Amino acid sequence: QVQLVESGGGLVQAGGSLRLSCAASGRTFTVYAMGWFRQAPGKEREFVAAISWSGGSTNYADSVKGRFTISKDNAKNTAYLQMNTLKPEDTAVYYCAGTYYPGSRSGRNEYQYWGQGTQVTVSS
Numbered sequence: 001q002v003q004l005v006e007s008g009g010g011l012v013q014a015g016g017s018l019r020l021s022c023a024a025s026g027r028t029f030t031v032y033a034m035g036w037f038r039q040a041p042g043k044e045r046e047f048v049a050a051i052s053w054s055g056g057s058t059n060y061a062d063s064v065k066g067r068f069t070i071s072k073d074n075a076k077n078t079a080y081l082q083m084n085t086l087k088p089e090d091t092a093v094y095y096c097a098g099t100y101y102p103g104s105r106s107g108r109n110e111y112q113y114w115g116q117g118t119q120v121t122v123s124s
Helices: none
Strands: 002-007 010-013 018-026 033-039 046-052 058-060 068-073 078-083 092-099 118-123
Touching: 002 092, 018 033, 018 092, 018 118, 033 068, 033 078, 046 068, 046 078, 058 068
Parallel strands: 010 118
Antiparallel strands: 002 018, 018 078, 033 046, 033 092, 046 058, 068 078, 092 118
16 A cells, blocks of 8 residues: 655645655555646535656646646655646645556546645635
């Protein structure tokens, strides 16, 4: 099994920045790619960003392109999501996810491992 633990969420004003971290443990050699999803109250969980194992391929939702950056440190088994120029509509619980499929995938059903989530609140 693989365990994913997110950290770095919090309350920030609009225009501010946060960096989320996702630490993986367990059978991490089975994880080929990582992703971030988010879920706002009353809404479906939606794709935010994904990165391949090598880091050579990334994928972003249109709503965060140019503001968010996903990265990973394989030596530390950790993925990151740098979020800049935050907007109130970015408020959500952010989930880290891992998949044994290669490539930077955006489908929620393509991920097998999930963290518990971390709350991000952006005030206007």
